[in-house]
Amino acid sequence: MRVTKGAKIAAGSALLALGVAACGGGGGSSSDGGNPRTATGTVYIRGCEPQTGFVPGNINETCGGTVNDFVYSKLVKYNPDTAAPELDQAASIDTTDNKVWTIKLKPGLKWSDGTPVTAKNYVDAWNYTAYSPNAQIGSSWFADVQGFDKVNTADPDGPDGPKEAPKPETDKLSGLEVVDDTTFKVTLNAPTAVFRTKLGYITFAALPDAFFKNPQGFAQNPVTNGPFKFVKWDHNSQIVVAANPDYAGAEKPKVKQIVYKMYKDDDAAYADLVSNNLDFTELIPPSALAGDKWKTDLGDRAIEGQQGVIQTVSFPLYDKEFGGNADFRKAISLAVDRKTITDKIFNKGRVPLDSWVSPIVEGYKAGSCGEFCTYDPTKAKDFLNKAKQEGYTPPKEFPIWYNGDSAHKEWVDAMANSINQALGSDAGFTVVGKSMPTFDEFRSVITEHKIKGMFRTGWQMDYPHIEDFLNPLVKTGASSNDGLYSNKALDEKLHEADVATDQNQSVSLYQQAEAMLAEDLPTIPLWSYGLQAGTSKWVTGVKVTPFGELDPLSIQIKAAA
């Protein structure tokens, strides 16, 4: 009996729910003028769980980076439209030689606990991040500052060896000097023209005195100086930030609260966006990008743009078998039909790239890879023959490695097919896509220099400047030079550009350095990432930064229609 009764009730209530919803649907549209967001002034945006807390010097992933950018202001900020650096907390950043920089803060800046933002806050924060026993992820960002080697010591045999890193001589960078409450001086090891642009990166944010009393607790409950201040963090579920009433910037936040709602699955976030339960996501899932479905779903709520992320494929130049020679790498690059792949697989959501630098940054020059990054099967075959004549025999099977835990399989397979077709069956080798299960494993094999084949590399800019696409990636011994490329002439050119005192001259030197890459093709540029974002019908004015993040100052709630 009980079962039957229960079933009746369940069926009845289901019918009732449907009926109510049907009525609600009908009646809802007429009363839609009432925007549910207006009452609370709260907007909901897609988020994910940060790996580390709110300590700017200890962050380098997007989940944490995005929400930290909401709550920390830096000396410099990047224009959300043009990516050009503009003064934010700094009143002036002066230098005559690009080596000694005098930075003056705007007066009257405050932390969310009411204490003033001082030059000392910046110097303390930078010293803390650079000091190696503090084990901050961002420490290497201060390597340019004088005295870095005295505060940051390397482990003589790496983290795997039994030896421990010696204790640094001091915990203060000698290149940092507080002049007065709002002025400090930075002395670099060598002239660095791009230093001003770098200052907008999250690692260069200041920390209040409250941090140093309890760094662990602060990471979970920070005192901040940005347009928004921290309210609460429910792990794996949401982070809430509220508009900072003391924010001194010219443009004020237009919403009272932002809820950074965590999603495990982009499809779930997208479903919430389409039904207006979520106000913003910058990750439209592949299922919605297919056939431009998202544009029909969202209409004028769709946002398209560009972001400073590029996709490349690298060669292990240290490996005789899979490193190839320059002509071989050219042949591979010529055999990739970038346009068809970006059209068919990414629905034009990515743009074919013929240089090593993202098109949206300062110093970008189209065509630096030129003919070698344009699909041409005949030329590809010629270069392959040339490569063979020079004595290089490619192995029978040439893999392209990628990490299987995100969506790379499709384009890697397409690229392999494109190469195999272009080079023909008499090429003597076939290219195949191969995956490793996780990103961790993939990166371990790459950094141990044991990878056998080409491998996927991508670069997300830290700051919008050509330098960020060259120095960390192709300089001899650079931190992310995964293929161990080394070219003396290129290194010298890069150094020349680093130390040039004139901005424009420096940029043109970087461009000359980039052009040199076309001789060796240590990595093959593929495409630059587009940006696909969407908003709910409750908000308006939303801008997305070139970093692919929401500009928190732009979002505002629609007035009742």
Place this chain on the structure above:
Amino acid sequence: MGRYTIRRLLQLIPVLLGTTFLINYMVWQLPGDPFAGRCGQRPCPDSYVSAMRAQFGLDQPILVQYWQFLKNMLTGNLGVDFNQVPVAAQLGDAWPITIRLALLAVAIEAVIGISAGVLSGLKRGGFIDNVVTISTLFLLSLPVFVTGFLLQWLLGVQLQVITPTVSDEATITELLVPAFVLASLNMAFTARLTRTSIVENRRSDYVRTAIAKGLTNRRVVGVHLLRNSLIPVLTFLGTEVGSLMSGAIITEGIFNIHGIGGLLYRAITGQDYTIVVPIASLLVLVYLVSNLLVDLLYGVLDPRIRYE
């Protein structure tokens, strides 16, 4: 029965020790360094990697690490994960949600599955039987993510009867649709299992005797037939509780439910053993206990089964 229970409980100890050791060992053997991918395309600074390894004892030999783990489990101190967030608090947040979802799913499975099975088994070859056979075939051939996305799109996006995702509170009403999705596949299994069992037992001697005694149909089916036919179904549902407790990664992902499945998934991809190992160990315990309960329930259903 009491001695049997105690003996079974004592058996849990070596099983738990063995499995937790294996779990620890396997996590330790995973290729790749958990801190290699943490800094993206850039390598992490050595000082950071060393400090993290020291904090989590990754530089210790495996036996020392296992001892440390046992000590922490027994004292209930699970420490922090690689993100420096307390593990116990995260489990405390996620587990109640998963338990609610799992119990709801098993309840849906049992109610719908068993009643459909009984109805079709009693009238073999009849209309209801055909309907159940076809609809279960349909459910069996649909993967969970298809059912999930379909219902989310239909009820959430098109009809707007439900919100497409579940809020952080994850109330029972919000969990109804996800639980139904989760239950859909096994509901079909349960129905078919019950049906076969009923069909088989309907022809057995004791049922004929009961009918011959002149008992009402309800008593024959409800007491004599059902009790005997439910034993295999119960075994199935018992293990089901265990596997649903480990979280339903796909369903939780589709409806954005912050349960154990998502936590486990994130921890596995990040090689965060501080979360993987306690969850896996607790799951072993859940499995063992639910199996024990199922074994004990046999005796209730069928008094002929005795425990020595």
